[in-house]
Amino acid sequence: MYNVPADFINEKKIWETIEQNLNPEPERIREVLAKAAEMKGLNMADVAVLTCISDPEMLGELFNTANTVKETIYGKRLVLFAPLYISNLCSNECSYCAFRTTNKEIVRTVLPQEHIAREVKELIGQGHKRVLLVAGESYPKQGFQYVLDSIKTVYDVKTEHGEIRRVNVNVAPLAKDEFRQLKDAGIGTYQIFQETYHRETYSKVHLGGKKRDYNWRVWALHRAMEAGIDDVGIGVLFGLFDYRFEILAMMQHINELEEKFGVGPHTISVPRLEPATNSDIASHPPFPVSDIDFRKIVAIFRLAVPYTGIIMSTRETAKMRRETFALGVSQISAGSKTNPGGYEEEDEISGQFSLGDHRKLDEVIRDVASMGYIPSFCTACYRMGRTGQDFMDLAKPGDIRLHCAPNALSSFKEYLQNFASPETIEVGNKLITDSISGMSGLAKQRAEKLVKRVESGKDDVYC
Structure with missing residues (x-):
């Protein structure tokens, strides 16, 4: 099987998709960006539209949408x-x-x-x-x-x-x-x-x-x-x-x-x-x-x-x-x-x-x-078996953030206590305090608990 041509890479289809979506109107671009904001992914035609953006205003809207989805x-x-x-x-x-x-x-x-x-x-x-x-x-x-x-x-x-x-x-x-x-x-x-x-x-x-x-x-x-x-x-x-x-x-x-x-x-x-x-x-x-x-x-x-x-x-x-x-x-x-x-x-x-x-x-x-x-520096997902489909099952409804945000803060705190320069410690501790203050619910409870455990001398804590 694996010495045969990989027909899933279809060059003819790629060029056709690019040609069919050249010079999209702003309305079409905004339609794709609105779809992207739903965080369910894009198809090839949508992606081809975005590759054609060159107008500074449209680029700004692309970048703003990407930032919103990322955060x-x-x-x-x-x-x-x-x-x-x-x-x-x-x-x-x-x-x-x-x-x-x-x-x-x-x-x-x-x-x-x-x-x-x-x-x-x-x-x-x-x-x-x-x-x-x-x-x-x-x-x-x-x-x-x-x-x-x-x-x-x-x-x-x-x-x-x-x-x-x-x-x-x-x-x-x-x-x-x-x-x-x-x-x-x-x-x-x-x-x-x-x-x-x-x-x-x-x-x-x-x-x-x-x-x-x-x-x-x-x-x-x-x-x-x-x-x-x-x-x-x-x-x-x-x-x-x-x-x-x-x-x-x-x-x-x-x-x-x-x-x-x-x-x-x-x-x-x-x-x-x-x-x-x-x-x-x-x-x-x-x-x-x-x-x-x-x-x-x-x-x-x-x-x-x-x-x-x-x-x-x-x-x-x-x-x-x-x-x-x-x-x-x-x-x-x-x-x-x-x-x-x-x-x-x-x-x-x-x-x-x-x-x-x-x-x-x-x-x-x-x-x-x-x-x-x-x-x-978190490695919790791998060690807890949250990989592949299991990771996606947590990521797509947003549940993974209940783990990722607290674990990121505790692993960062561990770095600050064990390795960081005084200048980095000052910047880092303020960021941890500000980050926890901006959290709520279970994520905040977990973050506070994990960071306190690190402060007490315990390394490698995660949820």
Whole structure:
């Protein structure tokens, strides 16, 4: 099945939908925005309409609607994580990536388990509670077992400052039995990017290695979900092809997963091409995405799939990251390094791509909190089994906020007490007080109780 063409990505249908919805009248745009405000999602024609917005007034209405939907569902929470690169070995030849197999300008590194443990200790010492484990698409002599061993190492590290409570994974597409092993290893979310859904472009930028097989990659989330992984992450690399096409193709992929499994992706990532060592295409994207269009992409996804998390990485500058919080972003990386061993010894030349935001975790948290957003290190849903369809059953009627808001505040308080600088403590404690004051009912009762438990010296409390 998984070597046959993925007919759920229908390029002809995508172009027809774009053509049929070019130059929409303001009335049509407002009709779509009114539908989006109901937080039941949008169809492909609706999404195509939103991709055509260029008028400043209409853009303002799009952004305001996205902000309303984001805050209604997620409140002021922003979940934080860090990528953990364990290897930059790769057997693929992806023209946009520094890890590609023929690139001789980077130092190839495979972290032994003891070095991974040191990296994890460094991240824990900064205050992180969740990591995204990343590896190039080739492994040392242990093969895929290297990834499984690395996950175990991350979970096994315990320090006086705590431990990593959730490991998400971004590795090469796997066979179904390997996905089962990944599930048994206790991962949170399995994340994979198609890079581009446009088949011709895909073949042009993937010049060698197993990644040349478009179908094997695009069917990966089917295999993962059939293997029991109900939280999956999806994404494309914006700049390789027309962003309108990529958005609608991703909507087709999401619709396919929802139809087959009853639930779509847990997260969507929206990376743009950034410079990478010895890669001309990375520095000169064939379809560059402007800052205003990038903000539009975030807002459209928030309205199209309102209950799906949107991830913003440190590829983007601090300024751009701030601007997207209000448009739909719900998760951000912070203090990131993209080379193996980078938390112990940074080597940006050997990283996967250039970073736009180089700030340390504490500085990012202080900035986020000063904007009124609550930095969350919560991992309760994963540990309580609120994943996949169970999560959506709580999210869509709004019940998940009775858990998320209190847990965000208690995990933030834990960070402030154990890791934060004096400046961040001052900003953070005021935000917690103000946030609880603005709450009511059961959510407020839970928040007060959990924060008091943390203040009394108890870590890792959640509901």
